[in-house]
Amino acid sequence: MKIALAQLTSIDSVEHNAKEIIRLVEEASRQPESDKPLVIFFPENSLYFRIRSDEKMPQFFLDSKEIQVLENLSRDTGILLHFTSSVFDKGKNWNATVLIEPGEKAKIIYKKIHLFDIMLNGDTAIRESDIFSHGSEVTNFKIGDFVFGSSICYDIRFAELYHKHALQQVDAIVVPAAFLVKTGMAHWEILLKARAIESQCYVIAPAQWGTHTSLCKQFKRETYGHSMLISPWGELITSKKDGVGLIYGELDKSQCQDVRRQIPMSSHRRV
Numbered sequence: 001m002k003i004a005l006a007q008l009t010s011i012d013s014v015e016h017n018a019k020e021i022i023r024l025v026e027e028a029s030r031q032p033e034s035d036k037p038l039v040i041f042f043p044e045n046s047l048y049f050r051i052r053s054d055e056k057m058p059q060f061f062l063d064s065k066e067i068q069v070l071e072n073l074s075r076d077t078g079i080l081l082h083f084t085s086s087v088f089d090k091g092k093n094w095n096a097t098v099l100i101e102p103g104e105k106a107k108i109i110y111k112k113i114h115l116f117d118i119m120l121n122g123d124t125a126i127r128e129s130d131i132f133s134h135g136s137e138v139t140n141f142k143i144g145d146f147v148f149g150s151s152i153c154y155d156i157r158f159a160e161l162y163h164k165h166a167l168q169q170v171d172a173i174v175v176p177a178a179f180l181v182k183t184g185m186a187h188w189e190i191l192l193k194a195r196a197i198e199s200q201c202y203v204i205a206p207a208q209w210g211t212h213t214s215l216c217k218q219f220k221r222e223t224y225g226h227s228m229l230i231s232p233w234g235e236l237i238t239s240k241k242d243g244v245g246l247i248y249g250e251l252d253k254s255q256c257q258d259v260r261r262q263i264p265m266s267s268h269r270r271v
Contacts (some may be wrong), residue, residue, distance in 0.1 A: 001035050001038055001039075001143070001144065001146055001246070001250065001251040001252075002035065002036065002037045002038055002248070002249075002250055003038065003039050003040070003041065003204065003229075003246050003248070003249055003250070003251060004028050004037035004039075004040045004041070004246045005040075005041050005204060005205070005206040005227045005228075005229060005240070005246065005247050005248075005249070006021070006024050006040055006041065006042045006043065006121040006206055006227075006245075006246055006250075007043065007206060007207055007209050007225060007240045007243065007244055007246075007247070008020055008021075008042065008046060008208055008244055009208065009209055009210040009211070009212055009223075009244050009250070010043075010044055010045050010046060010047070010048070010049035010060075010208060010212065010271070011049055011051065011212050011213060011214065011215065012048065012049060012050065012051050012052075012055060012212075012214050012215055013048075013065055013215050013224065014047055014048055014058060017046065017047050017048065017049070018046060018047065018066055018069060018070075020244065021042065021046060021070065021073075021081075021083070022069075022073055023048075024040070024196055024244075024245070024246055025040060025074075025077055025079060025081065025187070026073075026077065027246065028040055028077070028079060028246060029077035029078070029079060030044075031248075034117065035248065036079070037079060037248060038079070038080060038143065039079065039080035039081070039082055039143060040079055040080070040081055040082065040246070041082045041083075041174060041176065041204050041206045041229070042082065042083035042084065042176065042188075042190065042205075042206055042226070043084065043176045043177055043178060043206045043207050044084045044152055044153045044176045044177050044178040044208065045084065045085065045096070045178050045208060046083040046085050046176075047060065047083070047085040047086075048060075048067060048086065049178070049208065049212050049221075049222065051212055051213075051214045051219045051221050052127065052214065052219050053127075053136050055200055057086050057093070057131055058086070059086075059093070060085055060086055060087050060088060061087070061088050061089075061174040062087065062098070062105070062106050062108070064226070065221060067098070067100075067106050070083075070100055071104075071105065071106055072090070072105070073099055074100045074101065074102045074103075074104075074182045075102050075103050077102075077116075077156050078102050078200055080099065080100065080101050080102065080143060081100040082097065082098075082099050082174065082176075083097070083098055083100075083151055083176070084096065084097045084112075085098065086131075086132070087108060089108060090225070092133040093113070093132055094108070094111040094112065094132055094133055094135060095112040095115070095128060095132045095135075095152060096108045096111045096112065096135075097109050097110040097111075097150055097152060097174075097176065099141060104253045105151060106107075107149060108188070109124070109139060109141045110135065110137075110138075110139045110150035110151070110152070111133075111135030111137070112128075112132065112134075112135050112152040112153070112154075112155065112160065113135045113136065113137075113138075113152065113155060113158075113160075114127065114134075114154045114155045114157070114158050115128035115129045115132055115134055115220065116128040116153065117156040125136070128154075130233075138150075138161060138164045140165065140168060140170055145167070145170075145253070146171045146172065146251060146253065147169075147170045147171050147201075148170060148171065148172050148173070148174055148204075149165030149168065149170040149172070149173040149174070149201075150173075150174060150214070151165075151173060151174065151175050151177065152175070152176055152177070153177040153179065153235055155180060156175055156177070156191045156192065156195065157187075157191065159194075159198070162198065162199055163198075165194055165199055165200060165201075166199040166200070166201075166255060166265075166266075169201075169256075169260075169266065169268075170199065171202065171251065171253055171256050172201050172202035172203070172204055173195055173196075173199060173201060173202070173203050173204070174203075174204045174205075175192065175195070175203060175204065175205040176205075176206050176207075177205060177206070177208065178207065178208035178223050179207060179208075179223060179224040180222070180223065180224065181222045181223065181224045183224075184223070184224025184225075184226065185224065188207075188224060189226065189228065189236075192205050192228055192230050193230055193234045194234075195202055195230075196230040196231065196232060196233075196234045197233075197234040198265075200232050200256060200259045200260050200263070200265060201232050201256050202229065202230065202231060202232060202251055202255075202256070203228070203229070203230040204229055205228045205230070206225060206227045207223065207224065207225050207226060207227045207228075208223040208225070209223055209224065209225025209226075209227075209240075209243065209244070210222070210223065210225060210242065210243075210244075211224050225240065225241060225242050225243075225250050226239060226240070226241055226242075227239060227240045229247070229249040231255060232255050232256045232258075232259040232260075233255075233269060237249055
């Protein structure tokens with residue numbers, strides 16, 4: 001399966017972010033047919049990136065015009081779109097992953113379980129739980145005969161979530177993210193590789209990158225970037241350290257099967 005990972009520098013402007021998403025999808029659609037990705041994975045906060053902690057979040061619904069634009073884009077290009085955004089559903093606001101298949105309506109496939117409430121030394125506190133509800137369901141989804149396990153950013157620190165994906169023997173785990181620079185430098189790559197090794201599957205990690213400057217130019221946030229595709233053996237297949245753009249890769253189910261044959265963890269599990 002041919003895929004692409006998008007790295008963005010989203011800001012507090014839905015219009016700006018939508019233009020960037022459209023530009024990248026149209027760029028991917030112009031690839032030769034043999035190289036055209038079946039699906040593009042976008043990072044966390046794709047449609048709106050909150051830069052000020054006191055900033056009011058826009059409220060997106062699955063039938064919001066911004067998501068309808070992406071439905072039309074998927075239909076016109078024949079590319080599936082996997083992105084993460086705030087979404088209002090069932091009376092609550094979620095940090096959720098949305099999947100759009102060509103000719104289909106957008107659907108929520110995962111609601112972030114572990115919300116990012118942290119206080120790093122010397123930095124301002126960040127509290128996702130002030131604006132989002134906690135998801136509670138471990139989910140996976142299928143594209144063709146590939147099974148993908150869902151997660152979002154801060155989830156990567158909680159091995160018990162990925163243990164459940166490993167028990168399901170998913171072919172890939174998706175980790176859309178907006179990692180801070182400080183934690184990204186210390187933890188990002190090692191955590192992604194650990195998840196690939198312990199689950200014996202691909203890890204797909206599209207990320208936000210760079211300096212996110214508010215429309216008013218008075219506020220900024222920094223994210224780490226380094227979007228990565230990791231193999232079932234835990235090796236880095238491809239990555240994008242910095243800049244906005246796409247990286248391309250290919251998933252092969254036989255690679256998961258080969259690793260699991262060599263190290264048959266599923267038959268060795270005791271917990």
